[in-house]
Structures are given as structure tokens and as C-alpha cells.
Amino acid sequence: MAPGSMTTAADLAAQRISLSPANTGFLLICSALVMIMTPGLAFFYGGMVRVKSVLNMLMMSFISLGIVTTLWVLYGFGLAFGTDHGGFIGWQGRFAGLSGIGLTELWGSSTVPVYVFAVFQLMFAVITPALISGALADRVKFTAWALFVALWVTLVYFPVAHWVWAAGGWLSGLGVIDFAGGTAVHINAGAAAIGVLLVVGRRIGFTKDPMRPHSLPLVMLGAGLLWFGWFGFNAGSWLGNDDGVGAVAFVNTQVATAAAMLGWLAYERIRHGSFTTLGAASGAVAGLVAITPACGAVSPLGALATGVIAGVLCAAAVGLKYRFGYDDSLDVIGVHLVGGIAGSLLVGLFATGGVQSDARGLFYGGGFAQLGKQTVGVVCVLLYSLAVSFVLAKAIDLLLGFRVGEDEEVTGVDLSAHAETAYDFTGAGGGTVARTAPAPGAATASHAATAPGTTRKVDA
Numbered sequence: 001m002a003p004g005s006m007t008t009a010a011d012l013a014a015q016r017i018s019l020s021p022a023n024t025g026f027l028l029i030c031s032a033l034v035m036i037m038t039p040g041l042a043f044f045y046g047g048m049v050r051v052k053s054v055l056n057m058l059m060m061s062f063i064s065l066g067i068v069t070t071l072w073v074l075y076g077f078g079l080a081f082g083t084d085h086g087g088f089i090g091w092q093g094r095f096a097g098l099s100g101i102g103l104t105e106l107w108g109s110s111t112v113p114v115y116v117f118a119v120f121q122l123m124f125a126v127i128t129p130a131l132i133s134g135a136l137a138d139r140v141k142f143t144a145w146a147l148f149v150a151l152w153v154t155l156v157y158f159p160v161a162h163w164v165w166a167a168g169g170w171l172s173g174l175g176v177i178d179f180a181g182g183t184a185v186h187i188n189a190g191a192a193a194i195g196v197l198l199v200v201g202r203r204i205g206f207t208k209d210p211m212r213p214h215s216l217p218l219v220m221l222g223a224g225l226l227w228f229g230w231f232g233f234n235a236g237s238w239l240g241n242d243d244g245v246g247a248v249a250f251v252n253t254q255v256a257t258a259a260a261m262l263g264w265l266a267y268e269r270i271r272h273g274s275f276t277t278l279g280a281a282s283g284a285v286a287g288l289v290a291i292t293p294a295c296g297a298v299s300p301l302g303a304l305a306t307g308v309i310a311g312v313l314c315a316a317a318v319g320l321k322y323r324f325g326y327d328d329s330l331d332v333i334g335v336h337l338v339g340g341i342a343g344s345l346l347v348g349l350f351a352t353g354g355v356q357s358d359a360r361g362l363f364y365g366g367g368f369a370q371l372g373k374q375t376v377g378v379v380c381v382l383l384y385s386l387a388v389s390f391v392l393a394k395a396i397d398l399l400l401g402f403r404v405g406e407d408e409e410v411t412g413v414d415l416s417a418h419a420e421t422a423y424d425f426t427g428a429g430g431g432t433v434a435r436t437a438p439a440p441g442a443a444t445a446s447h448a449a450t451a452p453g454t455t456r457k458v459d460a
Contacts, residue, residue, distance in 0.1 A: 019104050020111035023240035027116050033232025034123035038065055038130055040229055044222025044281070045134045048330050051214040052412025053138045054422040060133035060145055067149050068126045073098050076125060077118050079158040084168025089159050108167065110239040120236060121161070128157050128185045132389075134330035135193035138203050138211075139409050142417040144402045151392050152192065156385050160184050164377070176377035177351065177359060177370070179249065180237040182293025182344040183381040190337025191382045193328060195389030199397050202327035204409055211329075216277050223281035227257060230288045234295045238356070245356050249295040253288070256295070256307035260287025263311025271315075279315070286314035286335050290343030294350065297359065302350035310342045341378055348374040 042061035046054045068076070075096055082092030094100030098118060107117040129149045136145070163171040164184045171183070178184060203211070213219060235241075235250040264283025265275045290310030291303055298306065318334035321327065328334065348371025353360035360366030396402050403409075408416035415421065 017106060017109065017111060019106060019113065020240065020242075023111045023242070024113060024116055026241065027112050027120055027236055027239060030232035030236025031116070031120040031123055033229045034120065034127070034236070035065075035229075037123075037226055037229035037233065038062070038127045040222050040225025041127060041130055042222070043218050044226060044285070045137070045330055047215040047218025047220075047222060048134075048213040048278070049137045050211060050412075051422060052414055054214060054414065055418050055420055056142065056413040057133070057137055059142065059418065060136075061130040063142075063146055064126050064130040064149055067146060068129065068153050069122060071150060071153060072118075072122045072125055076153065076158050077121070079154075080125070080161040081118075081121065081166050084162070084166060087168055087170030087173060088163065090162045090166050090168075107239070111242070112239055117239065120239075124181060124185060124233075125153060125157055125161070128181075128189050129153055129192075131186070131189035131332060131336055132192045132196065135197055135328045135332040136200060137329035138413060139403055140200060140413075141400065141402060141404055142413075144396050144400045147400070148196070148392060148396055148402075151396075152389060155392065156192065156388050157184070157188065160188055160381055160384065163381075171377050171380070174376065175359065175370070175373045177297050177347050177357070177374065178293045178344065178377065179296035179356065180234045180292045182289075182340045183377050186289045186292065186336040186340030187344065187378060187381050188385045190333050190340060191385035192389035193332040193337070194326075195386045195391075196393040196402075197326055197328065198390055199393040200402055202325075203329065204406065206327045207322065213278060219281050220277055223284050226288060227284055230257070230292075234292060238296060245296055248300075248355050251300055252291055252295040252298060252303035255300050256291035256303040256310070257284050257287035259304045259307030260284065260290065260311035260314075261307075263287075263308040264315040265311075267312045267315040282318075282331070282335060283311045283315065286310050286339045289314075289336055289339030290346070293340070293344045294347045296356035297347050297351040297361075298355070299350075299352050302346075302352065305350060306343060306346050309346065310339050313342050314339050337382075341382075344374050344378050345371065348372070 038061055042058045045061065046057045049057045077098065078092050078095035079090055082090035082095050084090055098115070101114050103113065103115070105114045106112065107114045110117070129152055133145070161184050163169045164176065164178050165172060176183070205211070230253055231250055234253045235246045238246040238249060241247055261280055261283035264279050264286060268279040269275055287307040287310055290306050294306055295303065314335050317338040318331045320334065347361060348368070349361045349363050351359050351361035351366065351370055352364050353366065359370050361370050362368060393402060404413055404416060
């Protein structure tokens with residue numbers, strides 16, 4: 001992400017910068033692509049849970065669109081990208097409510113309007129807390145989750161986005177390379193998942209009861225939407241393509257994703273004896289995660305190596321939850337945290353110095369300098385997000401209770417939180433389907449049996 005700040009009319013005249021309709025249109029399209037990633041994530045996660053929780057999983061992503069959009073307009077954009085204060089937070093009064101911004105005011109040295117940059121960044125802010133939800137499937141109160149999203153983006157995401165991408169942000173000033181969100185999005189979300197899991201605990205029946213994905217076609221659909229939208233996520237982050245950097249990011253996104261899928265499947269075949277559709281989808285997402293910080297710094301060959309390494313590492317990491325006993329329901333830690341760390345650190349090895357900046361990695365004659373900077377960024381974001389997320393989750397647990405009751409968890413959070421079920425089998429024949437009494441003003445919800453599926457094979 002190219003850091004920047006507001007550009008005045010005098011600055012524009014001096015620098016001969018003018019609004020580019022091509023770059024503006026391109027970034028608007030990229031913003032729409034990033035927006036579709038949140039519904040894509042909802043389907044990806046929704047297909048992996050049991051049938052009694054699929055609607056709740058979808059809603060945990062969709063509610064982020066409502067909450068984060070509102071907060072971004074009110075104060076989020078100002079905190080993340082306003083005038084720097086000490087390298088740790090921003091603020092600019094006229095960004096509150098997105099007011100006082102001219103229609104054609106440009107963002108920094110870019111050729112796109114502030115409004116377009118703001119809406120592009122909004123979509124990043126929306127999907128990041130939604131990523132955390134996969135670790136908490138089947139067992140949290142929807143009201144508690146919604147409150148956590150609001151507090152977390154305010155106290156964690158907005159400040160970290162400022163550190164990494166804003167003019168004056170301390171990690172940006174240090175020289176940490178994060179093209180589109182390895183630290184600010186994926187490590188941030190993965191570390192937050194650890195913090196919340198320490199409060200929420202395991203699902204009932206974890207390691208004992210079958211917890212298979214109820215719909216692998218939904219998983220594949222979600223992965224496909226994520227892959228499609230990720231081109232906007234990465235290529236759009238250069239805010240234009242006048243110099244070809246956005247094109248390199250686009251190519252690297254495709255290359256790394258394909259390589260990671262193959263790496264995951266190869267590991268799966270060697271370790272467990274089969275190639276699974278869930279493995280293919282998960283491997284693709286691991287590659288997308290890993291190339292996100294690196295796509296503007298490495299060559300396509302570097303992207304190929306990044307993808308393979310991330311695919312194998314993430315495939316191995318998903319089994320750690322059984323070894324260490326933490327219930328990361330949909331492998332947010334194994335894929336997003338591990339993939340984000342891998343991609344961020346590999347910049348320190350594979351950066352060519354010929355794409356977004358002249359920073360070179362170890363394998364291109366840059367020594368350990370860039371690797372050291374990347375390590376600082378990884379560790380600081382991880383520790384900050386984990387600590388604050390734990391405190392927020394603990395406070396919410398004391399105030400509201402973060403977890404649903406045992407009966408509600410066994411019955412399914414779809415019924416307890418939303419008074420609905422995902423599938424209605426009442427007209428399918430072959431037996432009687434039990435029904436619950438409808439909540440006041442709600443439609444009748446039918447109980448659906450868990451559909452058989454294929455589970456990810458992991459190291460137990």
C-alpha cells in the first residue's frame with residue numbers, strides 16, 4: 001500500500017498531478033472486488049461448519065459490513081489515515097463523517113480522489129474482523145460478537161492500519177513492506193483469534209464428536225470468490241498502474257495462489273494419502289494470504305516460491321490445534337496467522353528491489369536488513385493484537401457473556417440466535433421433520449440433520 005496524505009491545490013499545481021479517470025475507475029472496480037470477498041469468506045466459512053451453524057457463520061461476516069462501514073465513516077478513516085500523531089494513530093477532524101472532502105481532492109501523490117481511496121480502504125477494514133470469526137464457529141453470542149467487532153476495529157485495526165500504511169506510521173517509517181495486508185489484515189486477525197479463544201474456549205465435543213464441513217461445494221464457491229476478489233485486494237493497493245507495479249502484483253497473486261494450492265495438496269497426499277477439495281480450497285487461500293504482503297516486492301519466481309512454502313507450512317500448521325488443544329474451528333490461526341507470517345518474512349528473502357521499492361531481500365544482495373524490519377513488524381502487530389483482543393474478549397465475557405449456553409450450542413446457534421435454519425427439508429419426503437415453535441414475529445424454523453461431508457485430515 002502506497003502511504004500518502006491529502007494533496008492541496010497548491011501541491012497539485014507544483015507537482016503537475018491531476019485526477020486520472022483510468023486509475024479512479026480501476027480503483028472503484030477494485031473496491032467492489034474487495035467487497036465481494038466478505039460474502040466469499042462467508043460462504044467459505046459457512047460451508048465448513050456443521051449445518052446447525054451455517055447461518056450464524058454467514059451472519060458473522062455480513063454484520064461486519066454494517067458495523068465497520070458505519071464506524072469507518074464516523075471516525076475510522078480519520079484514525080487510520082488522518083494526520084499522524086506520534087506514529088501510532090492519526091486524526092483529522094474533517095474526515096469525521098467523511099465531511100469536508102472535495103469531490104476531486106486527490107490522495108497523497110496518487111491520481112485518485114480521497115473518496116475513492118477511503119472506500120477502497122473501507123473494504124479492507126470490513127473483511128479483517130470477519131476473518132477472526134472462523135476461529136469461533138458454533139459457540140459465541142451474536143450480540144457479543146457484534147460488540148467485539150466494533151471495539152476491535154476501533155482499538156486494533158484502525159491503529160495498526162495507521163502504523164503500516166499511513167504517512168508517518170511508525171512501521172511504514174521503519175521500512176516494513178506490507179503491500180496489501182500481511183501484517184495489518186492477516187497477522188492482525190490471526191493473533192486476535194488466539195486472544196479470543198483464550199477466553200471462549202473449546203466447543204462441546206471438540207476432538208470427540210465429528211465436526212465435518214456440511215457443504216464442500218459452498219467452500220469451493222467461497223474460495224473461488226476470494227481468489228477472484230483478491231486481484232482487487234492486491235493489484236488495487238498501488239492505487240494505479242502507471243508504472244506497472246499493479247500489474248506485477250496481479251500476476252504474483254495468481255502465481256502464488258496456484259503454487260500454494262499445489263503445495264498443500266502435495267503435503268496432503270504424502271501425509272494423508274489423498275487430495276481433498278477442502279485441501280485445494282484451503283491451499284489457495286493460504287497462497288492468497290502469503291502473497292498479500294509480498295506481491296509488490298517479489299518477482300513471479302519469488303511468488304512461486306512464496307506460494308509453495310506457504311501451502312506446505314499452512315497445511316502442516318492446521319494440525320497443531322489438536323497437538324496443543326486449542327479449538328480454532330476453521331483454522332484461522334493455521335492459515336491466516338501462519339500464512340501472514342510466512343509471506344511477511346519471505347519478503348526479507350525474495351524482495352528484488354526492482355518493483356515497488358529498491359529494498360532487497362537476503363537472496364538479492366540485501367543482507368538481513370529487510371528481514372529484520374519484517375520481523376519487527378510481524379512481532380509487534382502479533383503481540384499488540386493478541387493482547388488487546390484478549391482484554392476486549394474478557395471484558396465482553398464479564399459484561400454479556402461471550403459464549404452461548406450449553407443447550408443452545410448443542411441445538412445450534414442458528415436457531416438460538418437467528419430463529420432460522422439454513423435448509424428446509426419438510427417437503428423432501430421420507431419422514432417427519434421436527435419443528436420448533438416460532439419466535440414472536442419470526443418464521444417457523446425446521447431442524448435439519450447434519451449432512452455428511454469430508455473433513456480436513458490433520459495431525460492428531
